[in-house]
Amino acid sequence: MRLRISTRCYTVTSKRKLTTGLQNRLSNVFIPPYIASRVDGGMVIPFFQAESRLGTRIASQTWVSASGTRNVIRKQLIVLTTSGIYHVLPLGLRVQEKIERIINITMASLCASKLSLSTLSSSKLWKQTGRWEKYGQELFRLTDRKSSEFCLCPTHEEEITNLIANEILSYRQLPLRLYQIGRKFRDEKRPRGGLLRGREFLMNDLYTFDASEAAAMQTYDAVQAAYYRLFKTIGVPFVVAEAESGNIGGDKSHEYHYLSSSIPEFGALLTIGGEDKVLVCERCNYAVNTERSSSPQCLQCGSQMHEKSAIEVGHTFHLGTRYSEALGAFVTAEDPSIRSAIQMGCHGIGVSRLVVAIADICRGSRGLCWPVSVAPWETVIVTAGQEEGAEQVWDLLKDYTDSVIDDRQKTLGWKLKDAEAVGYPVTVIVGHSKG
Missing domain, CATH: 3.40.50.800 (Anticodon-binding domain)
Structure with missing residues (x-):
């Protein structure tokens, strides 16, 4: 406007x-240079230079839609430094910080306390939960000068559970909700999609702890409602899909997706379009990840389901007692002789992933169309x-x-x-x- x-x-x-x-003032903001190219019926469209004076490749390309129309995005957001690793530039950082602000407000509505967990984690904890071997080659592993094994955390279930096991002893100290916004690391076999699937990324983790399964289910519902408000605040249409729990585990899981057109990769810097496939019922809005169900019939109303390409931007898990039992996180009940494992939940929002996902969804023929909530x-x-x-x-x-x-x-x-x-x-x- x-x-x-x-x-x-x-x-x-x-x-x-x-x-x-x-x-x-924009004169005070570092914005990489670009060159202009005349395409699409004479319209001048800006492109980033492929290489800056520092020798780094600019993470910017044209997006090519299925119809062949070039929607050129001037990506002044991220710079590729090496495979799967990016620097976030000032405009991208402003978008990221606005997303973090919305997350902080949402977490406050859940009475969650903010903390910061260490990026380095001991192999001892991961071996206790069985994930040291199960995670495979995606886990960044390192050894210190004393031959002690560590990893760069792709997720923090082990560390947060160990913390709670040492600090929470009674049911009277529950419920408890803790969250952080921090960096994660994953040794992706084929990094792609910019910040959609990189080796280093920024995540919001929310961990919940309850004394009973019934209380944990109430917490899960409260988190789902808070996530719904969060994504509504951002202002980009989304769907909530039933999902598998994967390596994290648990018996209840939902994903939050932005639906995206299926758009091919252009130049290997940005994979545009959905990495996930979800089935969506247009009648009752029920959605499910195809990894969980491939039935063409809606499980709620029986109508025809339609497959959509999607970008996952959030996930909620009910973990039960998988980690608390493995790492000794127990609390006493009203009867001090009775001890039970803490019921846990873990919930995540891909902060850096959201920056790229919103840019992918909110674009037009002349550039980006940021929602007011997160615009630079x-x-x-x-x-x-x-x-x-x-x-x-x-x-x-x-x-x-x-x-x-x-x-x-x-x-x-x-x-x-x-x-x-x-x-x-x-x-x-x-x-x-x-x-």
């Missing part, structure tokens, strides 16, 4: 400089040199919207194309009105 605001024309010098005022900035103020007028508009908007001034020494037309490619929800044009 564009808004035009008339103001007097002010002259500015052409020399670029860092500005230390209170206003957010909600509003960009574009001007052809009237810097003082742009500052006045920024001051007017600062209490109502997250704004940035595009004060770079470029033409108005260039800035408007750039704003469209980046995908700011609102563009405000400040200029002189001849009328």
Whole structure:
């Protein structure tokens, strides 16, 4: 959406400089260069350069739809440093931090306490749960100078359960809900899809602990409701599908998916389109992962199910006592002579994965179309040199919207194309009105 605001024309010098005022300015933001290519009926569409001056490849490509139409996304979000490992650039980091803010608010609604667990985990814990061998080659393993074995955590069930086993002794200390937003590592055989399937990624983990299975089921339902609110807040349509628990284990599991068109890989930097397949009933909205059920009939209403490509962005698991029994996390009941294993749940949201998934879903023929909730900035103020007028508009908007001034020494037309490619929800044009 564009808004035009008339103001007097002010002259500015052409020399670029860092500005230390209170206003957010794009001239102060590191944004890699790009080159322009004329395609699709003469429309000028921006591309990133394949290589920067630092020698790193820019993680940006054109997306090619099934119909052959090029939807070119100016990806100023991530930079590939080596296979499966990326640096997050300033615009991408702003999107990521806004997602984290929504997660923190959601976790607070669940009365969950935030903590930070160590990335390094001892092999002793993983061997106790049987996952040291079961995880296979995807687990990054290392040995210290004393020949002690460790791993870089792809998930933290072992560490959180060991912590609780040493600190929680009575049912009176339950229920308990703990969460973190931290880095995970997985030695992917074939890293692909940018941050969709990388070797290092950012996750939100929520771990829940209850004294009984009935209480654990109530907690599971509360987490599902909170996740529903979270994804509604982000504003991208999603489906909730019944799923298998996989390596984590447990007997109840749901996945949260963004439905995506099936779009082929372009250039091996970004795999666009869904990695998962889900069956969706258009009549009652029931959904199930094809790994759990391949029945063409809806299990709830009997209608025809339709297979969709999807990107998994969240998952909830009821673990039961799998980890608590293995690692000795027991609590006493009202009768001190009775001890029972803690009922656990683990729930995750792919934070860095969400950045790429939202970009994949929210795109058009001219660039990205960020939801207001996670856009790098909600509003960009574009001007052809009237810097003082742009500052006045920024001051007017600062209490109502997250704004940035595009004060770079470029033409108005260039800035408007750039704003469209980046995908700011609102563009405000400040200029002189001849009328």
